[in-house]
Amino acid sequence: MRISALSLVLVFLAFGCSKKDDVSKNEQPSQSAAVAPDNSGRNERDRNDATKTAGDQSESEADRTISQNIRKAITSDDSVSTNGKNVKIITVDGVVTLRGPVKSETEKTNIAAKAQQIAGVKNVENQLEIAN
Numbered sequence: 049m050r051i052s053a054l055s056l057v058l059v060f061l062a063f064g065c066s067k068k069d070d071v072s073k074n075e076q077p078s079q080s081a082a083v084a085p086d087n088s089g090r091n092e093r094d095r096n097d098a099t100k101t102a103g104d105q106s107e108s109e110a111d112r113t114i115s116q117n118i119r120k121a122i123t124s125d126d127s128v129s130t131n132g133k134n135v136k137i138i139t140v141d142g143v144v145t146l147r148g149p150v151k152s153e154t155e156k157t158n159i160a161a162k163a164q165q166i167a168g169v170k171n172v173e174n175q176l177e178i179a180n
Contacts, residue, residue, distance in 0.1 A: 100138045100145040100173075111139040114168045118144065121162040131179055132159055142170035149179035 105115065115137045123133050132155050135148035144163050150156045160174040 100140070100147065100175075101136075104140060104145075105138050106140045108141075110168055111141070114142065114144065114166055115139045117166045118163045118169075121166065122159055125158075125162070127155075128159065129155060135159060135176060137163070139169075142168055143173065144169055144171070145173045145175060147175045148177070150176050151179055153178060 105111070118137050118139075122128055122135070129151040131148065132150045135146055135150065138145040138147070144166075146160060146163060150159065156174065156176045156178065159176060160172050163169060163172045
């Protein structure tokens with residue numbers, strides 16, 4: 049009984065794998081004409097130690113509170129786009145760095161202004177980028 053059950057499983061796996069291979073050969077990518085995104089330039093830029101990334105966020109209570117309050121101010125504004133609500137907020141010694149894509153120059157300015165209004169913020173480095 050064990051031999052026949054094992055044989056059945058092996059046969060099933062053999063046919064299942066070959067069937068999958070046949071299907072994948074016949075399928076075409078849904079966006080064959082689309083060009084794959086290339087963010088190599090951004091990756092190179094982010095390797096620079098001078099560029100702030102999420103890993104640079106300070107663990108001090110004051111800096112974490114500043115980042116939290118900025119995030120609350122941004123997410124509570126219904127006029128801010130989804131991208132705008134997901135910008136990176138990095139606070140180190142009261143200096144806030146904003147990074148990520150936003151939908152317009154107005155939104156970029158609006159988010160930076162919200163960050164500047166939070167208690168404890170010494171300076172805002174606005175590195176937000178207008179998304180295409």
